[in-house]
Amino acid sequence: VEFVTNKTVTESTPPTTETETFTKTETGCKSSFTCVLPIECPIHVRKEKVEACPLAMRMGICCNTGRNFTENSHGSKRRHFKNINHISIQSLNEMAVHKAKINTRAHSKLERSSPSFSHYRNSKISFDVDLSPVFHVADRAMEMVLATGLYKEKEAFSQEEIEWGISSENLKTTTLERLCPVPPKCPPNAPIYRHIDGSCNNKHRPDAGMPLTTYTRLLPASYGDGVYTPRVSKHEGKPLPSARAVSSSIFEDHDNPNYNFTMMVMQFGQFLTHDITHGIDNRHENGEAISCCLKEGSGEIPVDDRHPACMPIEIPKEDPFYWYFEQRCMNFVRSVIAPRHDCTLGYAEQMNKVTHYLDGSVIYGSNPAETNKLRSHHGGKLKIFDDFGRDLLPTDAESDACVGSDDGSACFFAGDTRVNQMIALVAVHLLFHREHNRVAEELAYLNSDWDDEKLFLEARRIVIAEFQVITYKEFLPAVIGHESMEEFGLYLQEGLSYSYDYDHKVDVSISNEFASAAFRYGHSIVEGYLKIYGMKRMSEIIDLPEIMFNPSRMRKVEFFDQILSTLTTEPIQEVDNSISESLSRYMFKGGNPFGVDLASINIQRGRDHGMRPYNDYRQLVGLDRIYAFEEFGPVLGRKLKRLYASVDDIDLWVGGLLEPKYSGGLVGTTFKDIIGDQFSRLRKGDRFFFEHSPKNNPEAFTPEQLQELRKASMSRLICDNSDRIYLNNQALNAFRKPGVPGNEFADCSGPVIPRINLQYWKD
Numbered sequence: 147v148e149f150v151t152n153k154t155v156t157e158s159t160p161p162t163t164e165t166e167t168f169t170k171t172e173t174g175c176k177s178s179f180t181c182v183l184p185i186e187c188p189i190h191v192r193k194e195k196v197e198a199c200p201l202a203m204r205m206g207i208c209c210n211t212g213r214n215f216t217e218n219s220h221g222s223k224r225r226h227f228k229n230i231n232h233i234s235i236q237s238l239n240e241m242a243v244h245k246a247k248i249n250t251r252a253h254s255k256l257e258r259s260s261p262s263f264s265h266y267r268n269s270k271i272s273f274d275v276d277l278s279p280v281f282h283v284a285d286r287a288m289e290m291v292l293a294t295g296l297y298k299e300k301e302a303f304s305q306e307e308i309e310w311g312i313s314s315e316n317l318k319t320t321t322l323e324r325l326c327p328v329p330p331k332c333p334p335n336a337p338i339y340r341h342i343d344g345s346c347n348n349k350h351r352p353d354a355g356m357p358l359t360t361y362t363r364l365l366p367a368s369y370g371d372g373v374y375t376p377r378v379s380k381h382e383g384k385p386l387p388s389a390r391a392v393s394s395s396i397f398e399d400h401d402n403p404n405y406n407f408t409m410m411v412m413q414f415g416q417f418l419t420h421d422i423t424h425g426i427d428n429r430h431e432n433g434e435a436i437s438c439c440l441k442e443g444s445g446e447i448p449v450d451d452r453h454p455a456c457m458p459i460e461i462p463k464e465d466p467f468y469w470y471f472e473q474r475c476m477n478f479v480r481s482v483i484a485p486r487h488d489c490t491l492g493y494a495e496q497m498n499k500v501t502h503y504l505d506g507s508v509i510y511g512s513n514p515a516e517t518n519k520l521r522s523h524h525g526g527k528l529k530i531f532d533d534f535g536r537d538l539l540p541t542d543a544e545s546d547a548c549v550g551s552d553d554g555s556a557c558f559f560a561g562d563t564r565v566n567q568m569i570a571l572v573a574v575h576l577l578f579h580r581e582h583n584r585v586a587e588e589l590a591y592l593n594s595d596w597d598d599e600k601l602f603l604e605a606r607r608i609v610i611a612e613f614q615v616i617t618y619k620e621f622l623p624a625v626i627g628h629e630s631m632e633e634f635g636l637y638l639q640e641g642l643s644y645s646y647d648y649d650h651k652v653d654v655s656i657s658n659e660f661a662s663a664a665f666r667y668g669h670s671i672v673e674g675y676l677k678i679y680g681m682k683r684m685s686e687i688i689d690l691p692e693i694m695f696n697p698s699r700m701r702k703v704e705f706f707d708q709i710l711s712t713l714t715t716e717p718i719q720e721v722d723n724s725i726s727e728s729l730s731r732y733m734f735k736g737g738n739p740f741g742v743d744l745a746s747i748n749i750q751r752g753r754d755h756g757m758r759p760y761n762d763y764r765q766l767v768g769l770d771r772i773y774a775f776e777e778f779g780p781v782l783g784r785k786l787k788r789l790y791a792s793v794d795d796i797d798l799w800v801g802g803l804l805e806p807k808y809s810g811g812l813v814g815t816t817f818k819d820i821i822g823d824q825f826s827r828l829r830k831g832d833r834f835f836f837e838h839s840p841k842n843n844p845e846a847f848t849p850e851q852l853q854e855l856r857k858a859s860m861s862r863l864i865c866d867n868s869d870r871i872y873l874n875n876q877a878l879n880a881f882r883k884p885g886v887p888g889n890e891f892a893d894c895s896g897p898v899i900p901r902i903n904l905q906y907w908k909d
């Protein structure tokens with residue numbers, strides 16, 4: 147499988163074939179090399195010498211390996227499989243032992259009322275039918291990891307060799323074939339509408355971007371044993387500092403608002419996250435939540451007694467907060483893994499539960515069964531809960547989905563299982579849900595002969611396009627700034643033109659670095675409470691933990707408008723060394739005096755997923771490595787030095803948040819590049835991206851329709867789908883400070899906030 151990277155070539159004329167975007171650039175690189183951004187050529191981190199080359203805005207690197215970081219520049223040391231039959235039998239045995247451990251150890255489960263249970267809720271697998279496919283894939287991946295360990299031992303592979311990739315031989319030719327993923331069968335004619343599960347989007351790799359496949363990586367994983375155990379210190383192989391110790395020392399809560407941006411940057415960011423990535427925690431075979439801590443949190447369950455997926459977070463005795471509650475252990479369960487798509491042996495790769503594509507899966511679900519459950523099957527619409535005349539999301543019948551179930555409470559169901567996690571997220575879900583039904587209704591009016599199926603698919607296609615427009619036109623420029631938008635070629639086309647940068651060689655998958663670190667920058671911008679305004683004055687201040695998995699307020703008539711007003715007027719917090727206590731002390735607290743700590747969980751998740759240390763990513767994006775803790779400044783430097791044994795141990799999420807901002811954006815250079823690269827691949831690697839031309843894209847719009855779709859905005863979405871009780875005015879750009887010159891409030895009914903004219907969809 148090729149992993150040739152996306153190119154920075156910008157075409158002025160439409161190419162004639164898909165592959166033509168790969169013609170040579172005039173960059174001075176040797177013939178088989180192309181000039182790309184450093185992040186698009188991981189190999190340079192390993193090579194002594196790379197040729198630099200000029201790109202429009204900074205220096206690039208002449209690259210011939212692209213994203214294929216396992217390419218060995220020092221001549222192939224890879225070996226052919228020997229004794230594979232033997233390994234195959236042994237790995238089967240080891241797998242049996244692994245399963246026995248799971249089944250014979252005390253079946254420790256979480257209390258339903260505990261904060262950790264809501265953390266498990268957050269990684270919920272939606273139906274019973276989902277559980278067995280997940281286990282099926284995960285078990286095969288685990289056996290491959292065990293086989294890799296055996297192979298490593300037998301062949302005396304070094305840690306480095308495993309990182310480089312021990313063999314590119316496909317297991318399909320061996321007795322381990324039983325572990326290989328089976329790609330989907332695609333219909334002979336290209337599908338007209340994108341498949342719900344993302345299959346067959348890429349003709350050359352039909353499983354690309356599908357649910358239950360692995361994240362890609364920008365750099366090789368770093369595991370303690372090279373294969374799966376968590377990373378250890380560069381200094382004498384000691385354990386890394388406790389994730390909670392890092393969290394409580396570095397990420398204290400201090401108020402540092404950024405008035406340039408509204409809370410919508412936060413809330414839309416989380417919604418967008420949920421479309422493209424969902425790592426899930428391991429669970430007991432009957433689906434129940436695993437507990438890794440002793441009852442009452444007084445310590446860890448000993449290694450030999452607990453589930454093998456346990457990786458509990460140690461809480462130091464002197465913890466400034468948990469000390470009061472005598473908590474010494476925070477639950478943490480490792481993520482489910484999946485087999486590599488090319489079916490080779492190697493270290494563990496984590497599984498993404500949702501479609502990697504930016505395809506509205508957060509609205510419509512990631513598999514046909516989910517979509518079916520969401521559709522009303524009338525007039526192309528999605529199901530709703532009619533709450534005395536107001537359309538709300540359909541309700542979730544599962545008793546565990548939310549905290550509490552009193553009379554008048556509500557718990558919702560949507561395309562993503564995390565929907566109830568916090569009430570402002572529910573609000574954004576509802577906006578898109580109502581928009582789908584609004585569009586379907588209008589299409590039905592224009593085309594009376596369209597049936598339910600056609601109306602559903604056409605409305606979905608339009609709503610996905612609107613989602614993509616809002617992401618690339620309004621949201622991303624706020625996060626990474628104008629310069630990076632230009633550099634990664636992320637801006638949308640204008641007027642009637644199509645884009646021609648689809649490239650089937652671009653790997654669309656979400657990178658593990660993006661999901662487990664860079665895009666979690668969003669946790670730093672969360673404000674710990676929601677200010678709710680009445681007609682004249684503030685009516686309520688809601689602490690976030692109070693509305694986590696508890697969205698019943700959505701049933702109050704005025705609440706939807708009120709929360710939308712809050713989201714579009716209140717500021718975010720700065721991306722910095724501060725996390726709200728709502729997330730770092732009280733997250734998911736429910737009725738308890740304390741909750742779990744998201745900052746610790748992020749750090750631990752990075753280690754679970756084999757993230758390399760921060761310094762390696764600095765080098766990847768072209769920054770100098772850090773050599774002394776003092777480079778972080780006197781105060782943070784001192785704190786970091788006390789925690790980490792080496793500067794080469796610092797976790798990616800930690801280092802990335804502490805970086806100075808990159809010009810015009812919210813995040814530093816490292817996160818900016820990881821995010822820019824991801825959103826570049828999300829459009830170049832998606833044949834159905836809304837503005838791709840009919841040459842590649844069977845779902846392409848007409849030029850006139852495209853021109854209309856590019857008018858989409860979060861503000862229009864709000865104007866058209868709020869209840870219009872409290873909310874009649876809206877600033878043009880919902881992500882930026884409202885009521886200032888250039889972003890004045892305008893009447894929703896007037897012409898200032900553009901509308902999409904659906905007349906262009908009349909047959």
Ligand code: HEM
Pocket residue numbers: 265268411412413415416419423424425426567568660661662665666667668669672690729733744747748751
């Ligand atoms: C109140 C707000 C939020 C809460 C309570 C929250 C909570 C969580 C939780 C519990 C997880 C799972 C952690 C784990 O087990 O590893 C998570 C993951 C994540 N969050 Fe947030 N989050 C919030 C806002 C945001 C925002 C604003 C963004 C981005 C702009 C964001 C980005 C992410 C990402 C990228 C992941 C990883 C998802 C995955 O790959 O599974 N979150 N969040």
Ligand SMILES: [Ca+2]
Pocket residue numbers: 421422500501502503504505506507508
């Ligand atoms: Ca998706």
